[in-house]
Amino acid sequence: MYAQMVKSEAADGEQTPEDRAFQARIDRGEKIEPKDWMPEGYRKTLIRQIGQHAHSEIVGQLPEGNWITRAPTLERKQILLAKVQDEAGHGLYLYSAAETLGVSRDELFEKLHSGAMKYSSIFNYPTLTWADMGAIGWLVDGAAIMNQVPLQRTSYGPYSRAMIRICKEESFHQRQGYSIMMKMAGGTPEQKEMAQDALNRFWYPSLMMFGPSDKDSVHSAQSMAWKIKINTNDELRQKFVDETVPQAEYLGLTVPDPDLAWNAGRGHYDFTEPDWTEFFDVLKGNGPCNEERLGARVKAWEDGAWFREGLSAHAEKAAARRLAAE
Amino acid sequence: MKKEWPLWEIFIRGQHGLNHRHVGSLHAPDAEMAINHARDVYTRRKEGVSIWVVESADITASAPSDKGPLFDPAEDKVYRHPTFFDIPDEVGHM
Ligand SMILES: [Fe+2]
Ligand SMILES: [Fe+2]
Numbered sequence: 001m002y003a004q005m006v007k008s009e010a011a012d013g014e015q016t017p018e019d020r021a022f023q024a025r026i027d028r029g030e031k032i033e034p035k036d037w038m039p040e041g042y043r044k045t046l047i048r049q050i051g052q053h054a055h056s057e058i059v060g061q062l063p064e065g066n067w068i069t070r071a072p073t074l075e076r077k078q079i080l081l082a083k084v085q086d087e088a089g090h091g092l093y094l095y096s097a098a099e100t101l102g103v104s105r106d107e108l109f110e111k112l113h114s115g116a117m118k119y120s121s122i123f124n125y126p127t128l129t130w131a132d133m134g135a136i137g138w139l140v141d142g143a144a145i146m147n148q149v150p151l152q153r154t155s156y157g158p159y160s161r162a163m164i165r166i167c168k169e170e171s172f173h174q175r176q177g178y179s180i181m182m183k184m185a186g187g188t189p190e191q192k193e194m195a196q197d198a199l200n201r202f203w204y205p206s207l208m209m210f211g212p213s214d215k216d217s218v219h220s221a222q223s224m225a226w227k228i229k230i231n232t233n234d235e236l237r238q239k240f241v242d243e244t245v246p247q248a249e250y251l252g253l254t255v256p257d258p259d260l261a262w263n264a265g266r267g268h269y270d271f272t273e274p275d276w277t278e279f280f281d282v283l284k285g286n287g288p289c290n291e292e293r294l295g296a297r298v299k300a301w302e303d304g305a306w307f308r309e310g311l312s313a314h315a316e317k318a319a320a321r322r323l324a325a326e
Numbered sequence: 327m328k329k330e331w332p333l334w335e336i337f338i339r340g341q342h343g344l345n346h347r348h349v350g351s352l353h354a355p356d357a358e359m360a361i362n363h364a365r366d367v368y369t370r371r372k373e374g375v376s377i378w379v380v381e382s383a384d385i386t387a388s389a390p391s392d393k394g395p396l397f398d399p400a401e402d403k404v405y406r407h408p409t410f411f412d413i414p415d416e417v418g419h420m
Contacts, residue, residue: 036390082370089367096351099333105353106330165350169371308355312329315356 002056002120002144004211005283006049006229008219009041026227031157034100042226047101048117049228050159054094055112055119059293061087063127064136072130079176080133086173090166097158113298121279122209124287125201131184131191135198137177139206139244145170146240147210150230159228178247185251192252199248200256204274210237212276241269333382334360336367338374346378354379 015023019039025032032038061084068084071077095105111117122140127133148170152163184195211217211233223229231239241260248255263270282290331353337346349368354360360379368374388396404410413420 033390035387085366085370089370092352092367093350096333099351104330161350308331309329311355311359312331315359318356 002060002147002209003049003052004118004120004209005217006045006052006219006223008222009044023225026155026225030155031160032155033157041222042228043101045223045226046156046159046228047098047103049223050094050098050101050162051103051108051111051117052119054091054098054108055117056123057087057091057094059112059119059123059297060140061091062293062296063123063125063289064133066127067130067133070130071133076180083137083173083176086169090169093162093165094159097156097162100158109301113294113301115285115294118283119293120209121282121287122205123293124282124289125205126289128201129194129198131180131194131198132202134177134180134184134195135202137173137175138181138247139177139199139202140209141170141173141177142244143206143209143240145174146236146243147231153227153230155227181251181253185253195251196253199253203256204278207237207240207271207274208276208279208282210234210240212279213273216276238268241271245269331355334364334379335382335385336360336364337378337380338364338368339376339378340374342375346376349373351382357381 018037022032022037022039022042032042064080064084064087068077068080071080095108098108099105108117112119122143127136145167148163148167152160152167154160154163181195181198184191184198186192214220214232214234217233220229220232224232245255245260257272260269260271281287285291332355333351334354334357335351336349338349339346352360352363352367354363357379361377364377364379369377400406
């Protein structure tokens with residue numbers, strides 16, 4: 001998931017008649033639109049979740065942006081460029097959705113830059129080789145799809161519409177990644193080794209994307225009642241493992257989990273949970289690339305200030321000229 | 327100076343002959359830049375043949391609480407639909 005561990009603002013105290021009517025609308029499958037009445041907790045939780053999701057799309061450009069200049073062919077470079085540009089678009093759709101809840105774009109950026117708001121832990125890992133571009137598209141976008149597909153049915157209209165738009169584009173992301181993996185895994189022994197190494201490094205961080213185990217996620221119930229979370233973390237993680245393992249087998253690569261085994265009784269793969277201490281540590285800011293990623297965002301924001309202001313000044317001047325000419 | 331670019335609502339005509347449809351919003355300093363940004367944000371896959379941009383602040387929307395007074399009156403006017411009238415088969419196509 002691109003939004004991990006979003007703290008849910010459960011209603012404190014008694015449910016008011018408005019709260020109950022609101023919940024009834026959600027239970028009937030109605031969409032909530034920006035001007036509709038909504039509980040303060042719903043609004044706040046959504047800002048947090050959509051904001052975190054938007055930040056993840058934007059910060060998520062950085063690990064892949066790292067390889068645009070070093071893509072092995074012009075075609076791969078164009079594809080990666082298009083993929084990264086899509087992620088910028090995803091961020092923009094989601095920021096717009098968050099803004100309908102009464103938070104400003106600048107506020108969201110400020111909260112990202114100050115560390116008050118988070119982005120997905122996955123983007124705090126480095127991209128060391130070209131094979132990582134394959135692993136990210138295949139696994140990271142794959143995990144994102146797992147989460148985003150059900151969110152198309154979320155109760156908040158603008159969020160749902162943003163998810164529908166995003167899901168249409170994600171399949172390209174995953175397939176271009178898998179295509180890189182196929183090329184690498186079918187290449188020279190060194191290339192195959194790079195592909196295996198990328199899988200080794202991205203497997204557990206990808207499993208972490210779905211957030212902590214259900215028994216440790218305290219905020220799920222309210223978010224699920226509000227239909228801003230559709231499946232539990234463990235459900236989605238299991239689904240991801242079940243889908244991904246055969247894809248790794250096709251590539252001739254080994255999932256780095258000695259205890260991974262098909263469980264015929266359950267009809268699912270048994271697998272090893274990721275190291276949750278590492279997860280919480282990365283979330284706290286101690287991952288291998290936290291400083292670098294956030295630093296790059298802050299620098300882009302600050303370096304771009306003169307340009308944003310210049311365009312505003314130009315727009316004001318042009319408007320004044322038009323007015324004078326009328 | 328610290329000011330956010332205003333918000334624009336974006337409408338795209340998907341194909342010739344169709345209406346422009348609201349697709350989302352974005353920030354831009356002026357209308358011209360809004361169109362440029364809309365091209366990049368909303369038509370990366372040939373989703374459109376024409377773009378309209380309108381500053382969000384210029385849109386007046388009906389209030390959710392007016393839903394009843396505005397739209398309920400249409401509910402008991404089923405005779406506005408052709409299927410309300412039974413026309414005998416002998417009359418032929420109508
Ligand atoms: Fe995305
Ligand atoms: Fe993606």
